[in-house]
Amino acid sequence: xxxxxxxxxxxxxxxxxxxxxxxxxxxxxxxxxxxxxxxxxxxxxxxxxxxxxxxxxxxxxxxxxxxxxxxxxxxxxxxxxxxxxxxxxxxxxxxxxxxxxxxxxxxxxxxxxxxxxxxxxxxxxxxxxxxxxxxxxxxxxxxxxxxxxxxxxxxxxxxxxxxxxxxxxxxxxxxxxxxxxxxxxxxxxxxxxxxxxxxxxxxxxxxxxxxxxxxxxxxxxxxxxxxxxxxxxxxxxxxxxxxxxxxxxxxxxxxxxxxxxxxxxxxxx
Amino acid sequence: xxxxxxxxxxxxxxxxxxxxxxxxxxxxxxxxxxxxxxxxxxxxxxxxxxxxxxxxxxxxxxxxxxxxxxxxxxxxxxxxxxxxxxxxxxxxxxxxxxxxxxxxxxxxxxxxxxxxxxxxxxxxxxxxxxxxxxxxxxxxxxxxxxxxxxxxxxxxxxxxxxxxxxxxxxxxxxxxxxxxxxxxxxxxxxxxxxxxxxxxxxxxxxxxxxxxxxxxxxxxxxxxxxxxxxxxxxxxxxxxxxxxxxxxxxxxxxxxxxxxxxxxxxxxx
Numbered sequence: 001x002x003x004x005x006x007x008x009x010x011x012x013x014x015x016x017x018x019x020x021x022x023x024x025x026x027x028x029x030x031x032x033x034x035x036x037x038x039x040x041x042x043x044x045x046x047x048x049x050x051x052x053x054x055x056x057x058x059x060x061x062x063x064x065x066x067x068x069x070x071x072x073x074x075x076x077x078x079x080x081x082x083x084x085x086x087x088x089x090x091x092x093x094x095x096x097x098x099x100x101x102x103x104x105x106x107x108x109x110x111x112x113x114x115x116x117x118x119x120x121x122x123x124x125x126x127x128x129x130x131x132x133x134x135x136x137x138x139x140x141x142x143x144x145x146x147x148x149x150x151x152x153x154x155x156x157x158x159x160x161x162x163x164x165x166x167x168x169x170x171x172x173x174x175x176x177x178x179x180x181x182x183x184x185x186x187x188x189x190x191x192x193x194x195x196x197x198x199x200x201x202x203x204x205x206x207x208x209x210x211x212x213x214x215x216x217x218x219x220x221x222x223x224x225x226x227x228x229x230x231x232x233x234x235x236x237x238x239x240x241x242x243x244x245x246x247x248x249x250x251x252x253x254x255x256x257x258x259x260x261x262x263x264x265x266x267x268x269x
Numbered sequence: 270x271x272x273x274x275x276x277x278x279x280x281x282x283x284x285x286x287x288x289x290x291x292x293x294x295x296x297x298x299x300x301x302x303x304x305x306x307x308x309x310x311x312x313x314x315x316x317x318x319x320x321x322x323x324x325x326x327x328x329x330x331x332x333x334x335x336x337x338x339x340x341x342x343x344x345x346x347x348x349x350x351x352x353x354x355x356x357x358x359x360x361x362x363x364x365x366x367x368x369x370x371x372x373x374x375x376x377x378x379x380x381x382x383x384x385x386x387x388x389x390x391x392x393x394x395x396x397x398x399x400x401x402x403x404x405x406x407x408x409x410x411x412x413x414x415x416x417x418x419x420x421x422x423x424x425x426x427x428x429x430x431x432x433x434x435x436x437x438x439x440x441x442x443x444x445x446x447x448x449x450x451x452x453x454x455x456x457x458x459x460x461x462x463x464x465x466x467x468x469x470x471x472x473x474x475x476x477x478x479x480x481x482x483x484x485x486x487x488x489x490x491x492x493x494x495x496x497x498x499x500x501x502x503x504x505x506x507x508x509x510x511x512x513x514x515x516x517x518x519x520x521x522x523x524x525x526x527x528x529x530x531x532x533x534x535x536x537x538x
Contacts, residue, residue: 087312
């Protein structure tokens with residue numbers, strides 16, 4: 001099991017979260033020694049930082065925390081290897097180009113038997129590593145490809161939601177399936193089940209915090225996010241609440257679409 | 270015009286080159302303020318660092334120089350924008366997955382009219398940015414795709430060389446076409462023409478330095494590369510000689526294939 005974190009904001013914001021803090025909040029510090037990654041959208045492209053080493057020991061993490069790029073959409077993942085060796089190619093998030101924009105995916109869970117699941121096969125996109133998570137991403141892009149290739153415009157939110165929703169339903173049949181998927185326009189977050197503090201596998205798999213920051217002369221330093229001065233909407237999604245604020249748990253199988261710091265839709269399984 | 274640098278070695282090596290030094294050796298310091306990037310292969314995947322800012326001002330460059338990952342194949346590029354805005358998506362090297370491995374491309378030159386050149390079109394891969402260089406990369410992968418998809422083995426060097434050679438010939442018709450292309454197994458380097466110190470556009474477009482380091486108890490610090498103790502073969506390819514050693518200029522249109530610090534083949538146009 002791994003830890004997920006996403007940030008969406010109305011205006012470009014620096015994500016100064018501590019990956020170590022994220023691990024600490026999960027209550028299982030020290031079990032996430034196998035890799036970390038963070039993707040920062042810049043228009044249709046992403047700056048992607050990944051290492052197959054513990055985030056706590058990493059000079060690159062300290063660089064990203066202190067001087068990472070400003071963005072309106074960031075996705076981060078820390079890994080405890082359950083399937084696949086500790087290599088760069090098995091380190092999330094994964095990023096691939098589709099229709100001239102980078103798509104990003106990060107997953108937490110266990111998708112037993114995905115390699116034998118016919119409707120989650122792929123052709124166009126192939127995994128570089130050996131994780132079930134990257135297999136799932138390739139299968140999702142395979143389904144998305146027809147939609148994006150059939151038009152030069154941005155496919156509608158409903159069209160994209162329909163594909164992501166069916167994909168999520170197919171993953172849930174295999175095992176715990178919490179994921180973050182972004183296409184450069186919208187972030188799709190799916191909460192399912194995860195190993196809870198007591199050791200049982202149960203929902204919630206993700207939590208959401210929405211915050212509005214009023215005008216301010218000085219930047220507001222909140223956990224995880226340095227919000228630029230001025231009005232700003234920021235939305236955080238994480239495996240566990242990172243503050244004492246009122247984080248909303250995802251229902252089992254809930255799929256939320258987010259853009260510019262705002263929830264666009266939330267649909268239950 | 271931009272600057273290219275590649276390093277291939279028999280055993281994993283840290284590439285501690287200075288991007289600023291590379292620019293300085295070009296004799297046009299200060300003209301390369303528009304971005305830099307470096308790709309470090311780790312098995313079939315790459316750790317890719319890019320910024321649409323001057324290398325000399327970058328904290329990320331200092332991180333990469335001091336603590337970048339060890340590798341047997343690295344490709345770097347510094348940019349002076351001639352086509353396309355100063356954005357991350359226009360910052361090289363470019364990396365895409367084909368057949369489950371990351372392919373990397375960096376180009377220096379000017380490919381006028383590439384968007385109207387029918388046999389350099391693409392379908393499967395689309396540019397994320399707006400440069401002629403990324404257009405060329407998508408066209409190359411389009412040609413490579415059939416070869417890789419038709420087999421589960423590594424296509425032979427001859428098969429791959431044949432495609433790269435024809436691709437290079439097609440680029441040369443458009444304008445200066447120095448490029449580095451790697452498929453995770455082999456590095457293909459093509460030298461053509463570039464803007465020389467005197468201002469004329471002429472060969473050579475690239476230079477090559479091959480060095481063998483005998484056994485040593487201590488690491489050998491050479492310009493650009495920290496060679497681990499012990500016997501090692503290291504090959505450098507750059508836009509301009511970076512030392513006073515005997516760098517061999519590429520002939521106009523020469524295509525060199527490199528792996529594990531050794532030249533596999535070199536063919537003239």
